[in-house]
Amino acid sequence: MGKAGRSRRSPRVSTCDTSIVTSHRILGTETEYGITVQNEAEFNPVLASSALINSYAGGRARIQWSFDEESPGRDARGFGFEDSMPSEIETGLVNVVLTNGARLYVDHAHPEYSTPECFEPREAALYEKAGEVIIARAAESAQMLLAAGQRMLIHKNNSDGKGNSYGSHENYLLTRELPFGEIVSHFTGFLVTRQIFTGSGKVGSENGRPATHYQITQRADFFEEEVGLETTLKRPIINTRDEPHADSAKYRRLHVIIGDANLSEVQTFLKLGSSSLILQALDDGALPEPVVLADPVAAVRTVSCDLSLRDLLALSNGRSLTAIQAQWQYLEWATKYANASDLPEVYGDVLRLWEEVLTDLELDPLRTADRLDWTAKLSILDAYAARDGLEWDDPKMRLLDLQYHDVAPARGLYHRVVASGRMQRLFTDEQVEHAVSNPPERTRAYFRGRCVGKFGSALVAANWDSLVFDIGEDSLKRVPMMEPLRGSKDRVGDLLDRSDTPADLLRALGGDDG
Amino acid sequence: MGDRERKQIRPEKDQSVESDVATESAVEGEELTDRIDDLLEEIDSVLEENAEEFVKNYVQKGGE
Numbered sequence: 001m002g003k004a005g006r007s008r009r010s011p012r013v014s015t016c017d018t019s020i021v022t023s024h025r026i027l028g029t030e031t032e033y034g035i036t037v038q039n040e041a042e043f044n045p046v047l048a049s050s051a052l053i054n055s056y057a058g059g060r061a062r063i064q065w066s067f068d069e070e071s072p073g074r075d076a077r078g079f080g081f082e083d084s085m086p087s088e089i090e091t092g093l094v095n096v097v098l099t100n101g102a103r104l105y106v107d108h109a110h111p112e113y114s115t116p117e118c119f120e121p122r123e124a125a126l127y128e129k130a131g132e133v134i135i136a137r138a139a140e141s142a143q144m145l146l147a148a149g150q151r152m153l154i155h156k157n158n159s160d161g162k163g164n165s166y167g168s169h170e171n172y173l174l175t176r177e178l179p180f181g182e183i184v185s186h187f188t189g190f191l192v193t194r195q196i197f198t199g200s201g202k203v204g205s206e207n208g209r210p211a212t213h214y215q216i217t218q219r220a221d222f223f224e225e226e227v228g229l230e231t232t233l234k235r236p237i238i239n240t241r242d243e244p245h246a247d248s249a250k251y252r253r254l255h256v257i258i259g260d261a262n263l264s265e266v267q268t269f270l271k272l273g274s275s276s277l278i279l280q281a282l283d284d285g286a287l288p289e290p291v292v293l294a295d296p297v298a299a300v301r302t303v304s305c306d307l308s309l310r311d312l313l314a315l316s317n318g319r320s321l322t323a324i325q326a327q328w329q330y331l332e333w334a335t336k337y338a339n340a341s342d343l344p345e346v347y348g349d350v351l352r353l354w355e356e357v358l359t360d361l362e363l364d365p366l367r368t369a370d371r372l373d374w375t376a377k378l379s380i381l382d383a384y385a386a387r388d389g390l391e392w393d394d395p396k397m398r399l400l401d402l403q404y405h406d407v408a409p410a411r412g413l414y415h416r417v418v419a420s421g422r423m424q425r426l427f428t429d430e431q432v433e434h435a436v437s438n439p440p441e442r443t444r445a446y447f448r449g450r451c452v453g454k455f456g457s458a459l460v461a462a463n464w465d466s467l468v469f470d471i472g473e474d475s476l477k478r479v480p481m482m483e484p485l486r487g488s489k490d491r492v493g494d495l496l497d498r499s500d501t502p503a504d505l506l507r508a509l510g511g512d513d514g
Numbered sequence: 515m516g517d518r519e520r521k522q523i524r525p526e527k528d529q530s531v532e533s534d535v536a537t538e539s540a541v542e543g544e545e546l547t548d549r550i551d552d553l554l555e556e557i558d559s560v561l562e563e564n565a566e567e568f569v570k571n572y573v574q575k576g577g578e
Contacts, residue, residue, distance in 0.1 A: 032577045045575055109575035161569070166577030231578035257578065380557070383550050399565040400557070402572060411560050420553045 026117050026173040026443055026484045027276055029128050031261050032110040032166040033135055033407070034155035037146060045109035048142070048152065050094045052111050053104055055141035056134060064461045065095035065103065097462045099437050099453040100130060101445030104138075108232075110166050111135060111154070116445030117464070117484050120346045121273035123440050126427055129265055130435035132156060136407040156261045157200065157405035158218035161398060163207045165222045167231060168261035172254045172276055173246065173484060178283045183254060184227055184238050186282050189291035190275070190330055191237055191258050193313070193323040195220065195303045196365075197357050198271045200260040201374030203381070203392065203401040205305075212305045213392040214381065216374045218260045220304030226296055231257050237296055245464035247482045254279065258300070263405065263414035265426035266371040270357060273350030278330055281337035288333065291326050292316040307378075309361055324362055331355060370424050376417055377404050447487030450496045451505075458502035471503045479509060 035052065037043050094106040101116030113131035118124035139154045146152060159165045174183075199216035207221040215221075228236035237258055244251040256275065262268045281287050293299045294314040302311055303323045312320040321329075331354050338347050353371075360367035369375040381400055390396055406412035417423045439449025444465075451459060451467055460476060461468040469477040481487050499505035562568045 034572075034574050036572060036574075038571070108577040110577045112577075160572050160574040162573060164574045164576045166574060169578070232576055235578075380553075383554055384557075387551075387554055395565040395569045396561075398569040399562055402569065403560075403562060413557055413560075416556055416560060417553065420549065420556070422549075422553065 025276065025280060026119065027121065027124050027272060028115040028117050028171050029124060029272070030112060030114040030167070030169045030171070031128065031131060031156060032107055032112045032168070034157050034160065034166065034405070035109075035111055036153050036155075038151045038153065039149050040146070046106065049106040049109065049111040051145055052135070052138045052142045052152070052154070053094050053096055053106055055145065056096065056104060056138035065097065065105065065463055097448065097452050097459075098134070099439070099449050099456075100127065100435060101439035101443075101449035101452075102127065102131060102134075104131075104134065108166070111138070116440055116449065117443040118440050118445075119442035120344050121276050121350060122269055122346050122426065123442075124272050125265055125268040126431060126435050127440065128268055129427060129432050132263075132407050133432055133436050136409070139407070153411075154407045155402060155405040156263060156407050157402070158261055159202065159206065159221070161202070161204060161206055161402075165207075165219060165235075167257055168259055169231075170256040170259055170272060170275065172256065172279050173244065174252050174254055174279060174283050176248070176250050176252050178252070180240070180252075182282060183279075185290040185292065186287050187254075187278065188226065188237055188296050189293050189326060190278050191256070192293060192296050192299045192303060193291075193326040193330075194271070194274065195300070196309055196323045196327065196361055197267065197274075197354075197368070197372060198259050198262070199304065199372075199374040200262055200405070201377040201401070203397050209301065214307065214378060215304045216307065217304045219258060220301045223258060223297060223300045237300065246484050251484075260373075261405075262373050263412075264371060264373050264376065264423065266353065266424050267373055269426055270350065270353050270371075273347065274330070274334065274354050277334040277338065277347060277350060280341075280343075281334055284337070284341070286333070286337040286340070291321075291329060307365065309365060324358060327354075327358055331358065370422060373404070373414070376414070376423055377401065380404070380413065380417070441489035441493075442485070444481045444484050444487030446489050447481065447492050447496070450492075451502075454496065454499075455502040455505065469502050469506060471501075471506065477506050479506070 035045050035048050037048050096104040098104055103114040105112055113135060115124055115127035115131060118127055135154055139152050143152050158168055195217050200218050202215050202218045203213070205212045205215065205221050209221045222235050223237055224234045225236040227238045227240060228234065229240045230236060231239060231241075235257060239255045239257045241255040242252055243255075244253040246253070259271060262271060278287070292315060294316050299313045302313060306323075309324050310322055312322055313326070314320045331351070334354070335351055338351060357368055357371060365375050366379055369379045377400075381397055384390060384400060385392075385397065388396070400413065403411065404413040409415040414423075418425060439445045448462060448467060452462070455469070458469050458471055459467060460470045465481050467479045467481070469479070471477060495508050496505065499508055
């Protein structure tokens with residue numbers, strides 16, 4: 001199986017090996033969507049999520065996700081779940097690998113979309129937006145399976161307001177050399193204070209937390225630890241899951257679970273771009289000193305509930321600062337790092353946007369309502385409350401909050417706000433549409449997506465770091481993809497174009513030993 | 515940290531992110547105020563009908 005990996009470094013597709021060094025910039029997101037079927041007494045979110053996934057794009061891309069990279073054959077069994085009632089245990093089987101290199105599946109009781117591996121944060125924001133379109137279309141198709149009077153509604157949010165939360169995770173590839181302790185000491189303060197521009201806004205509080213009218217993030221009520229492995233209980237600010245889906249001797253993947261799902265394209269870009277820059281600076285030893293909060297867990301909620309953005313956060317050195325002041329400091333470090341590094345141009349856009357947003361937040365948070373979900377939502381709520389004389393505890397306020405996140409363009413209030421010209425976009429509909437069907441071109445997601453599109457019928461299993469083909473021979477053929485930058489269009493585009501059959505492709509890759 | 519000089523860290527402003535915005539860009543403040551009522555009316559037309567019922571029935575399982 002090593003042969004296939006080596007052969008992709010054949011002279012015609014190779015680029016210089018320095019490209020491998022920049023692997024640590026690769027990133028992607030996973031989003032769990034809220035799902036509900038109205039007027040269904042027996043509503044089962046697992047069944048509904050399964051129906052949604054299976055309604056997308058017919059059977060062409062139905063390829064099993066392989067959970068065991070070492071023994072793909074064992075997992076490469078058929079998948080006739082449509083005749084059975086999927087239970088939560090079986091939901092691992094409801095998995096689709098898409099032609100854009102993404103993964104669409106049922107996780108717990110939610111439909112989930114993982115972007116393909118992206119080369120930079122604008123691309124990651126684009127593929128996350130493409131996921132919303134995919135989910136919305138799948139829900140529309142699944143609607144046809146429902147009884148008259150029933151409606152499937154999908155929300156890109158993170159909580160039901162009743163103490164149940166589901167995640168929106170970011171993934172950043174880092175070098176293995178970066179000690180985990182460094183991540184904890186440097187990145188915790190960043191994550192706590194970035195909430196001022198990563199929140200999607202929420203009416204009220206939950207999970208036993210003190211009452212508040214409105215807070216910046218959906219998730220702050222759910223964080224109880226500084227560091228830990230959990231994602232469903234006692235959620236930690238820094239999650240220790242260490243599953244790089246790549247060569248683990250070279251890489252680690254930081255799994256960030258504290259973010260909100262954002263509808264705003266600009267905000268998604270800022271969240272991913274600023275975080276990626278800080279992590280790259282940390283990975284390259286360019287962050288001078290950690291901003292160490294005296295009580296980071298308490299600070300998560302302090303920041304989320306402080307709409308004035310003026311509350312001081314105590315530092316362990318006895319000083320204190322506001323979340324905005326901390327972010328100015330991180331921006332300063334990121335700018336210095338970027339100026340001294342050879343980063344893709346897109347990071348210049350990140351720095352400019354970051355600065356504009358901090359400037360506006362400092363003047364008046366509502367000035368960012370054209371870019372950030374929490375202020376966009378707050379301005380709708382303020383205007384509605386003023387017009388109709390509503391109090392914060394009015395169910396209509398909660399409804400406005402929920403419906404902001406509905407992914408159906410006709411119903412979702414985010415979509416209505418964008419259509420009214422009050423909110424900026426980063427992408428055209430055409431760019432999003434392209435990302436719905438086509439993979440990013442600068443990572444191994446290109447190889448995965450193109451193989452699904454061109455040779456989907458011969459693909460029996462896929463996961464982040466391998467593809468398994470059945471070309472009608474005795475054994476299945478596995479193509480490992482342990483280097484996230486190999487499998488890019490530069491490296492394998494021509495080869496994929498020239499191969500008429502999966503057997504041609506495997507021969508060209510030299511992967512005939514499975 | 516609070517006394518750091520903010521001016522030093524401002525990146526160049528010649529190219530704002532808005533220049534990359536592909537479709538509608540946001541409109542100016544005054545116009546927004548005039549148009550907020552139109553937006554609220556549009557939201558009225560798509561908002562779920564029974565707010566209390568809807569909010570009560572919106573229950574998700576935890577995830578992640």
